[in-house]
Amino acid sequence: MASRQELSDFLESIERRAFKQAAYAVRDTEAALDIVQDAMLKLAEKYADKPIAELPPLFQRILQNVIHDHFRRQKVRSLWTTLLSAFRPGDDDDADRDPFDTLEVAGGDEAHESAAQIVERDQVLRLIDIEIQKLPARQREAFLMRYWTELDVAETAAAMGCSEGSVKTHCSRATKALAMALQAKGITL
Amino acid sequence: MNEQLFAHRIRQALDESAEQLPYRVTQRLARSRELALSRMPAATAALQTAGDAGRRHASATIVATVAGPGSPPSDERPSLWLRIAGGLVPVVVVAVGLYGIGAWKAMQEAEETAEVDAALLTDDVPLEAYVDKGFGVFIRNNRQ
Numbered sequence: 001m002a003s004r005q006e007l008s009d010f011l012e013s014i015e016r017r018a019f020k021q022a023a024y025a026v027r028d029t030e031a032a033l034d035i036v037q038d039a040m041l042k043l044a045e046k047y048a049d050k051p052i053a054e055l056p057p058l059f060q061r062i063l064q065n066v067i068h069d070h071f072r073r074q075k076v077r078s079l080w081t082t083l084l085s086a087f088r089p090g091d092d093d094d095a096d097r098d099p100f101d102t103l104e105v106a107g108g109d110e111a112h113e114s115a116a117q118i119v120e121r122d123q124v125l126r127l128i129d130i131e132i133q134k135l136p137a138r139q140r141e142a143f144l145m146r147y148w149t150e151l152d153v154a155e156t157a158a159a160m161g162c163s164e165g166s167v168k169t170h171c172s173r174a175t176k177a178l179a180m181a182l183q184a185k186g187i188t189l
Numbered sequence: 190m191n192e193q194l195f196a197h198r199i200r201q202a203l204d205e206s207a208e209q210l211p212y213r214v215t216q217r218l219a220r221s222r223e224l225a226l227s228r229m230p231a232a233t234a235a236l237q238t239a240g241d242a243g244r245r246h247a248s249a250t251i252v253a254t255v256a257g258p259g260s261p262p263s264d265e266r267p268s269l270w271l272r273i274a275g276g277l278v279p280v281v282v283v284a285v286g287l288y289g290i291g292a293w294k295a296m297q298e299a300e301e302t303a304e305v306d307a308a309l310l311t312d313d314v315p316l317e318a319y320v321d322k323g324f325g326v327f328i329r330n331n332r333q
Contacts, residue, residue, distance in 0.1 A: 135273065
């Protein structure tokens with residue numbers, strides 16, 4: 001059973017990655033924050049009695065389910081929005097907003113880097129974010145779970161509800177697609 | 190291309206990007222974390238809190254938790270009672286509703302019976318006629 005402190009440490013260690021995973025999927029900062037909060041609540045309410053080692057794959061599965069629920073609700077909501085849109089003035093201020101538009105540059109070792117290096121690095125990070133967001137959903141899920149949240153192939157397959165072979169295929173395709181996209185933009189990692 | 194090496198470098202970039210999230214995002218994430226921790230089941234939280242506070246406090250809390258009422262730590266009690274109340278309120282409302290409907294129906298039937306009794310008692314036809322079988326035949330034949 002995970003203690004309160006262990007659960008707190010675990011949530012603190014994964015919250016930023018979980019937010020970015022959700023933001024890549026739903027492309028909306030507020031929705032991504034709500035999704036992460038829902039996932040954390042479900043984990044704490046229903047699985048706090050699980051051992052700490054089981055929490056990472058559990059949380060990933062919960063996070064993916066909450067993201068899928070978000071899309072299901074959005075389908076229903078968009079149906080009503082479409083029906084009622086004729087009676088409402090247009091409000092597209094947020095339509096083009098990108099959740100990765102506003103990034104605070106963290107303090108740290110910037111004094112040792114030139115401004116040009118900082119800007120260049122930020123641009124590279126932003127391009128990587130954009131290309132990851134462009135990946136097909138399943139490839140992105142597999143890639144991020146496997147290589148960013150460090151789940152093994154079996155855990156990733158369980159979280160995604162697919163076979164281990166599918167996970168490996170998705171990861172391989174995602175890696176190739178990312179490499180090609182970044183190379184086309186002149187970025188070599 | 191070495192997939193593992195490439196993925197490792199992407200991971201480094203993603204970690205760096207995650208460190209640059211806006212303040213309002215990181216603050217909201219911290220609030221979400223605190224909210225989630227507050228929702229840990231009372232028994233789990235009580236045992237873990239007791240473990241952190243020391244052995245004597247731990248045994249008193251655990252014994253009180255097993256023994257009976259009023260035992261959860263005071264900061265958990267509102268949450269536990271609220272949940273119990275939340276589960277009982279709909280049951281009570283349904284029970285009160287059913288009782289009310291039953292009482293209203295009984296009242297309706299009593300009123301109808303009273304109306305019939307009043308009509309019988311105030312009618313010109315004597316009461317004895319209603320128990321006479323010939324009177325019943327007379328009524329049926331004349332109705333047609």
